[in-house]
Amino acid sequence: MQELVKITTNAEGNQVVNARDLHQFLVKDAKGGQIGEDFSNWIKRMLDYGFQKSIDFDILEFDWEGNLIHTKSSESDSQALRIFKRDYVLSISAAKEIAMIQNNDKGKEVRQYFIECERKSNLPTNYLEALKELVASVQENQRLAQETSFQKQIIEEQKPKVEFYNQVADTTTSFDMQEVAAMLKLNYGRNILFRKLREASVLMEDNLPYRSHINNGYLLVVETKWMNPKTDQATATFQTRITQKGLDWLQKNQEKFRL
Numbered sequence: 001m002q003e004l005v006k007i008t009t010n011a012e013g014n015q016v017v018n019a020r021d022l023h024q025f026l027v028k029d030a031k032g033g034q035i036g037e038d039f040s041n042w043i044k045r046m047l048d049y050g051f052q053k054s055i056d057f058d059i060l061e062f063d064w065e066g067n068l069i070h071t072k073s074s075e076s077d078s079q080a081l082r083i084f085k086r087d088y089v090l091s092i093s094a095a096k097e098i099a100m101i102q103n104n105d106k107g108k109e110v111r112q113y114f115i116e117c118e119r120k121s122n123l124p125t126n127y128l129e130a131l132k133e134l135v136a137s138v139q140e141n142q143r144l145a146q147e148t149s150f151q152k153q154i155i156e157e158q159k160p161k162v163e164f165y166n167q168v169a170d171t172t173t174s175f176d177m178q179e180v181a182a183m184l185k186l187n188y189g190r191n192i193l194f195r196k197l198r199e200a201s202v203l204m205e206d207n208l209p210y211r212s213h214i215n216n217g218y219l220l221v222v223e224t225k226w227m228n229p230k231t232d233q234a235t236a237t238f239q240t241r242i243t244q245k246g247l248d249w250l251q252k253n254q255e256k257f258r259l
Helices: 019-027 039-047 092-102 105-121 127-157 163-168 177-183 190-199 211-215 244-252
Strands: 007-009 015-018 057-062 085-091 219-227 234-242
Touching: 015 019, 015 092, 015 105, 019 039, 019 085, 019 092, 019 105, 085 092, 092 105, 177 190, 177 234, 177 244, 211 219, 234 244
Parallel strands: none
Antiparallel strands: 007 015, 015 085, 057 085, 219 234
């Protein structure tokens, strides 16, 4: 597999990517030239999507001689003036999410590259390790099957009396905005619902959810493909969908979000 962006391992043993390398790949044209947004503006805009320092990224600062500066929260103005260059180190998870945000072929290509690198790094190195993983997988499947059976029993014994819950109790799928508007019995459709969720800081300006709501299990982003019948070319798009948990959350917060 061709190396698109260099992946290294940090002191904690986690795979990381230099944000400058990722930016260079994303903005390089077919002839090797640079196009698009400069790095300093681009990285600030990317990090505004809700990434957390020391979890999703770290900052490295260097002086004019290329020496790493170990800054502290109480650093003096004179020490701050020594900073010549800032580098950003991204976790693989953050790098994949940033690639997805680009919503173009280059972003999709490097995202698939990161996924494949993660998969290869997780492959078992010998037969014994593979056998252990197989046993663990079988045990986990059995546990999940028991949990599912128990959950079905609870649902059957304690069916919700509220009409809203009756609509979603038997599904584990996600819903698009048109379906959500109908299930919440709103008197408007998907476009107005998108606008209201943006105003409530649930969605960003591009209608993608903030990272915190994805982490909470309320929303998810699904990649879909649209085939142009005239050119037979596929275009990737990203759709925001609401989980069952998120539907419950929106229903409980209708007044708060002014839905």
